[in-house]
Amino acid sequence: MVKKEQLEFHNLKFHRYFNDIEKAAGDIESMLKSDYRLSKRTIALLLLQDDEEIKALVKKKEKSFDDIDSIIKKTRESCPEPLQYLIMLEHQGKVEKILREVVKNHEKEESSIEQWLDNITIRPLTGIPILLLVLYFGLYKFVGQFGAGTVVDFIEGNIFEAYVNPWINRLVVSLIPYKPVQELLALDYGIITLGIRYAVAIILPIVGTFFLVFSIIEDSGYLPRLALLVDRTFKVIGLNGRAVIPMTLGFGCDTMATLVSRTLETKRERIIATLLLALAIPCSAQLGVILALLSGRPYAMAVWVGFIFLVFLLIGYLSAKILPGERPDFYMEVPPLRIPKLNNVLEKTFSRMQWYFIEIVPMFILASVLIWFGKITGLFDFIMNALAPVMSSMGLPKKAAEAFLFGFFRRDYGAAGLYDLQKSGALNGVQMVVASATLTLFVPCIAQFSIMVKERGIKTALAIVGFIIPFAFISGIALNWMLNTLGVAL
Amino acid sequence: MDCCKSRKSIFSFLKKNFIDKKNEERSETKKHKLILVGTPNVGKSVIFNYLTGSYVTVSNYPGTTVEITRGTGKIGDEMYEVIDTPGMYSLIPITEEERVTRTLLLKEDPDLVIHVVDAKNLERMLPLTLQLKEAGLPLMLVVNMMDEAERLGRFVDIEKLGKILEIPVAATAAAINRGMAEFKRKVADYGKKRAA
Numbered sequence: 001m002v003k004k005e006q007l008e009f010h011n012l013k014f015h016r017y018f019n020d021i022e023k024a025a026g027d028i029e030s031m032l033k034s035d036y037r038l039s040k041r042t043i044a045l046l047l048l049q050d051d052e053e054i055k056a057l058v059k060k061k062e063k064s065f066d067d068i069d070s071i072i073k074k075t076r077e078s079c080p081e082p083l084q085y086l087i088m089l090e091h092q093g094k095v096e097k098i099l100r101e102v103v104k105n106h107e108k109e110e111s112s113i114e115q116w117l118d119n120i121t122i123r124p125l126t127g128i129p130i131l132l133l134v135l136y137f138g139l140y141k142f143v144g145q146f147g148a149g150t151v152v153d154f155i156e157g158n159i160f161e162a163y164v165n166p167w168i169n170r171l172v173v174s175l176i177p178y179k180p181v182q183e184l185l186a187l188d189y190g191i192i193t194l195g196i197r198y199a200v201a202i203i204l205p206i207v208g209t210f211f212l213v214f215s216i217i218e219d220s221g222y223l224p225r226l227a228l229l230v231d232r233t234f235k236v237i238g239l240n241g242r243a244v245i246p247m248t249l250g251f252g253c254d255t256m257a258t259l260v261s262r263t264l265e266t267k268r269e270r271i272i273a274t275l276l277l278a279l280a281i282p283c284s285a286q287l288g289v290i291l292a293l294l295s296g297r298p299y300a301m302a303v304w305v306g307f308i309f310l311v312f313l314l315i316g317y318l319s320a321k322i323l324p325g326e327r328p329d330f331y332m333e334v335p336p337l338r339i340p341k342l343n344n345v346l347e348k349t350f351s352r353m354q355w356y357f358i359e360i361v362p363m364f365i366l367a368s369v370l371i372w373f374g375k376i377t378g379l380f381d382f383i384m385n386a387l388a389p390v391m392s393s394m395g396l397p398k399k400a401a402e403a404f405l406f407g408f409f410r411r412d413y414g415a416a417g418l419y420d421l422q423k424s425g426a427l428n429g430v431q432m433v434v435a436s437a438t439l440t441l442f443v444p445c446i447a448q449f450s451i452m453v454k455e456r457g458i459k460t461a462l463a464i465v466g467f468i469i470p471f472a473f474i475s476g477i478a479l480n481w482m483l484n485t486l487g488v489a490l
Numbered sequence: 491m492d493c494c495k496s497r498k499s500i501f502s503f504l505k506k507n508f509i510d511k512k513n514e515e516r517s518e519t520k521k522h523k524l525i526l527v528g529t530p531n532v533g534k535s536v537i538f539n540y541l542t543g544s545y546v547t548v549s550n551y552p553g554t555t556v557e558i559t560r561g562t563g564k565i566g567d568e569m570y571e572v573i574d575t576p577g578m579y580s581l582i583p584i585t586e587e588e589r590v591t592r593t594l595l596l597k598e599d600p601d602l603v604i605h606v607v608d609a610k611n612l613e614r615m616l617p618l619t620l621q622l623k624e625a626g627l628p629l630m631l632v633v634n635m636m637d638e639a640e641r642l643g644r645f646v647d648i649e650k651l652g653k654i655l656e657i658p659v660a661a662t663a664a665a666i667n668r669g670m671a672e673f674k675r676k677v678a679d680y681g682k683k684r685a686a
Contacts, residue, residue, distance in 0.1 A: 037596055039626035042581070051582055053589070084582065091617040099612055102651045106643035265585055335531050336610075336638055341665070 018090050021083060024048060024075040028068050034061040048072055049084040117337055121225040131226065138213040143284070144291030147209030148202075152292065155201040165193050184372045195368035199361050202416045206288030208353050214252050214284070215348045219340035223248055228334070237313060238272050238320025239264075246273050250281035253356070255448040257281070258455060268325035274456050275319055275464050278444040279471070280312040289415035290436045293422055300433045300490040307437050307479060359447060367406065367413060380405075394434050394476040395484065397426055403435065407442050414439050429490030430483045438476030441468065521562070522570045522681060523598060527591060527622070528606035529615055530577030533634040536664040537606060538574040541565065541674070558594060566678025573598070581621045595627065602680055603627045609639035609646055609661075623657060630658045630680060632673060637663040 028044035036043050036057070046054040047068065059065045076083055120126040165186075172186040186193045217223065223245060231241030243264060250257035254277045261273040282290065294301040374380030387401035399421060407414025418435055421427060427435065444452065444465070452461040483490070524541070526534045538544075542561030559574040575594060576587035583589040595603070605622055607615035612633070622629050633646055652659035660676050662669035 037599065039624060042625035046581065049582055088617065091620050094620060095613060095616040098616065098651070098654050101654065102647040103612065104645045262586055
């Protein structure tokens with residue numbers, strides 16, 4: 001073990017400096033008069049290691065801070081290496097001594113299957129095909145076709161449209177004589193017939209299947225390996241492999257992912273990640289609906305994936321160029337691959353679905369109420385008309401504006417609106433791609449926006465949204481123009 | 491807002507409600523405070539869930555917990571406030587999450603700090619144990635993922651480790667529930683000793 005010997009060698013060489021540090025720490029200790037919760041020795045060592053927070057604290061509490069500071073400076077000058085490094089070596093040395101006594105290694109090599117799996121998931125040549133397989137079976141087949149197709153069709157068609165909606169409509173119409181109240185509860189945009197139906201029949205099966213797949217992938221330990229795999233690609237966009245975690249989480253829920261972007265090391269990285277999450281990462285519900293929408297047309301799907309991926313790279317690259325700062329190096333723990341346990345996976349899936357459901361239902365109801373309010377006041381039609389030219393420049397029917405309006409409330413709500421539109425046969429292949437792509441880029445939902453404000457500050461959040469809205473529509477127009485010019489039929 | 495916050499497990503929801511009610515009058519007397527610390531991805535959240543019967547998201551990648559989570563659980567005969575923290579590598583913080591944990595250690599007055607480590611990577615993790623001990627915190631060490639270490643052919647003499655460090659040490663494989671009851675008993679013992 002070469003590494004170990006080196007450490008010990010260093011220890012011998014530097015140990016005598018540690019005596020200086022030890023003495024300095026002792027001196028400082030005796031000068032600390034206040035109570036710090038942590039021991040005085042620890043405070044002294046932290047001071048020697050240049051810990052700003054502790055320094056500020058001690059400066060406030062001790063009259064003799066200047067004397068302490070001069071000890072720190074003197075010690076630092078007398079040592080050839082940073083004090084933090086020397087102290088770390090000292091601890092490391094102690095630990096090795098302890099471990100020699102308590103650890104018995106019957107060095108077994110990592111089992112060959114595990115090593116093999118490790119290798120093939122990390123190397124680009126095999127890693128990328130594996131990633132594609134995971135995406136194809138996990139996302140496309142299971143979430144897209146089974147969740148968003150089979151299950152949604154069953155709940156939508158066999159339960160809501162066949163029983164719930166007609167029954168609610170009849171009940172509401174016969175009990176309540178006022179048309180506006182009827183429309184609030186039922187009919188085309190009612191709380192029950194639209195809000196609850198979207199939530200239960202379309203969104204829930206999709207996020208349920210997604211969270212199931214995601215939990216399995218998560219528990220298997222595949223994500224950190226994915227991080228290593230894409231580290232190089234991510235460097236181009238000013239992020240390192242560590243950002244894979246917020247990004248993949250974003251495919252589950254961008255709100256949650258924005259929160260997790262806190263684990264990135266620099267402010268610059270956090271801003272880039274927040275922007276990309278808001279712009280180019282569709283959340284699971286949105287993704288599921290779009291997968292279902294385009295699943296009958298593989299080429300349309302390919303164009304959508306390619307376009308979003310391009311936007312992701314382009315905007316990432318540009319923002320990395322514009323925002324100043326260095327690119328931090330990548331360091332991450334790679335946990336072993338594990339076989340996910342059914343119990344854990346189910347518990348996690350349920351807890352996420354529960355959380356998701358609790359969050360979306362009020363939003364869906366609120367959206368229904370607002371749309372209802374907009375309808376009876378004529379505001380809705382006004383906005384729809386105002387959006388009509390934008391829609392037509394993207395080659396979309398006027399009714400598509402509805403989906404974008406819904407998208408303001410939640411990403412998935414907008415996608416669900418699109419799903420409704422497509423079922424009525426109002427869109428052809430190109431239109432569907434353009435609408436899906438624009439909607440994917442379009443505003444983050446209200447929840448995500450509020451987290452953006454909380455994490456990055458109101459100015460950054462507004463700047464990001466102010467960029468995204470026009471950018472989404474311009475991209476839509478460009479994509480439509482491109483597809484039409486090339487004469488692609490999808 | 492986010493699912494990482496403590497959310498009660500569906501299964502233990504009723505049970506816990508019941509326990510909470512029963513202990514309401516007693517909780518007026520001061521609850522013991524227990525803080526879980528350690529490097530990311532060593533199993534702090536699994537242990538938190540075990541001690542409190544609530545559910546925080548656990549996963550097999552580092553950095554799932556980005557905020558402090560508080561829960562309550564009964565250990566032995568005492569009620570404990572259990573605090574789960576974002577990962578920390580050393581007492582000197584580098585990222586925001588690490589700062590969160592250290593600030594917590596500076597501000598709170600814990601009755602017990604549990605340092606959770608990965609048995610496979612003791613070399614890298616025990617330095618923090620030494621730092622925490624040096625800081626004079628009431629410390630206990632949990633060597634987790636014993637099963638995975640053993641599969642790699644690595645055996646740790648837990649008793650000896652405890653003697654050298656002069657703190658209680660427990661060996662667990664939290665994900666498969668091994669050694670957890672024993673660990674809980676050690677926490678309860680520690681509480682009793684401190685009280686006496």
